[in-house]
Amino acid sequence: xTDQPGTGARFxxxxxxxxxxxxxxxxxxxxxxxxxxTALDVAVGRGIRVHPFPWNDQAAxxxxxxxxxxxxxxNALSKDRPWSLSPASLVRAPAVADLVIPSPNGSAIxxxxxxxxxxxxxxxxxxxxxxxxxxxxxxxxxxDRPIGVIASGERWPDGTLRxxxxxxxxxATILDGLTYxxxxxxxxxxxxxxxxASVPDLAAAIRGCVSGRELVARGFGRDVDVxxxxxxxxxxxxxxxxxxxxxx
Numbered sequence: 113x114t115d116q117p118g119t120g121a122r123f124x125x126x127x128x129x130x131x132x133x134x135x136x137x138x139x140x141x142x143x144x145x146x147x148x149x150t151a152l153d154v155a156v157g158r159g160i161r162v163h164p165f166p167w168n169d170q171a172a173x174x175x176x177x178x179x180x181x182x183x184x185x186x187n188a189l190s191k192d193r194p195w196s197l198s199p200a201s202l203v204r205a206p207a208v209a210d211l212v213i214p215s216p217n218g219s220a221i222x223x224x225x226x227x228x229x230x231x232x233x234x235x236x237x238x239x240x241x242x243x244x245x246x247x248x249x250x251x252x253x254x255x256d257r258p259i260g261v262i263a264s265g266e267r268w269p270d271g272t273l274r275x276x277x278x279x280x281x282x283x284a285t286i287l288d289g290l291t292y293x294x295x296x297x298x299x300x301x302x303x304x305x306x307x308x309a310s311v312p313d314l315a316a317a318i319r320g321c322v323s324g325r326e327l328v329a330r331g332f333g334r335d336v337d338v339x340x341x342x343x344x345x346x347x348x349x350x351x352x353x354x355x356x357x358x359x360x
Contacts, residue, residue, distance in 0.1 A: 120253040120295020121287060123304045126265045126273045130221050133260030134228035139252050141233045141243060142225065144218025144264035145282040146323045149234040149349075150339040151183070151199040151213060152356055156234075157347040158207050161355040164223040167216035180210035186332055200334040210355065217264040222351060225262075232351040235261075235286050237314070238338075239345040242360050244289030246348045253293030261286050261301065266323060277321035278339075284308035285342075315340035 115136035116122040124133050134140055143149055152162050163180060165171045175182035183195040183202075194205040197215055213219055218234070225232045235243040252259050263279035287297065287305040297305065311317045318324050324336050348360030 116298035116300055118255055118295070119258060119298040119301070120255055120293030121259045121261065121290040121301050122298045123261050123263070123283060123287065123301040125263050125275055126217075127221050127224060130225050130260070130262045133262065134225055134230060136258065137230065137260035138257040139231045139233065139247065140225050140228070140260045140262055141235050141247075141286055142218055142222050142262045142264060143235050143279050143282040143286065144215070144221075145236050145278040145318065145339050146327060147197050147199055147335055147339065148213065148215040148218030148222075148264065149236040149282075150238060150335075151197055151202050152218075152234050152349055153236050153239050153345050153347050154199050154202045154338065155211055155213070156349045156356055156358050157345055158202075160207055161210045161357055162349070163210060163212045163355045164219040164226070164351070165212050165214040166220040166223060167214045171212055171214040175212040178210065178212075180212050181208045183211060183213040186330075186335075198332060198335050199338040200332070203338065216267055221262060221264055222356075226351045226354060234349040234351075234356055235282070237282055237285060237318075237340055237342050239347050239349075240282070240285040241289065241343050242346045242348050244286060246360055247290070248292060253290060253295060255295035258295060259290060259293065261290075263304075276323055278318045278323050280304060280307055281311060281314060281317060285314070314342065
């Protein structure tokens with residue numbers, strides 16, 4: 113029952129949730145608002161192929177092997193390393209053909225989900241309508257071609273999943289466009305969608321949540337601004353042969 117059978121749009125959290133829905137859904141949509149899928153949307157929108165990779169010390173070596181540049185953590189940004197997990201930095205960084213973006217949440221989930229063999233899309237507040245349009249036109253959402261929406265979440269200090277407001281609301285923004293699904297929403301998806309109705313101002317909620325406030329306090333308020341800009345991107349990033357490209 114954990115794969116929410118018989119429904120057209122389903123919802124779960126994190127790496128384990130993606131693995132579970134990846135066994136039964138026809139497509140996965142990964143949401144990591146602050147910041148992987150937002151950074152990815154910015155980069156792919158500039159024509160950059162983005163390679164997801166788990167957050168570890170092997171990312172640079174992997175980038176060297178495939179002839180790509182590598183993004184660093186926000187605090188490691190420099191003139192010599194102008195690409196980072198900061199979406200705002202990717203707006204102005206030099207465009208390259210291929211960029212490895214490691215992260216402990218969204219990127220790690222996407223890298224693992226790619227092994228399922230089903231399409232993996234990356235969504236955020238910026239491109240949610242474009243992703244929903246693509247899913248509808250591609251015929252997903254029936255009980256025979258269900259959509260799995262994955263909120264990436266954050267991490268507690270011990271490495272366990274910390275559900276977070278920004279990804280809950282980002283996933284709900286996708287699910288709000290999937291009410292057309294002929295297979296209907298699972299209970300988990302419907303409850304997630306209900307959270308959106310309780311928020312009169314989506315941007316203010318994301319700015320005011322723990323993750324948003326933390327970024328502002330660290331001097332990365334511009335990243336939050338980029339992330340909460342709704343429907344400003346027509347990009348539909350899909351994982352193709354290990355890299356996200358625009359199929360929109």
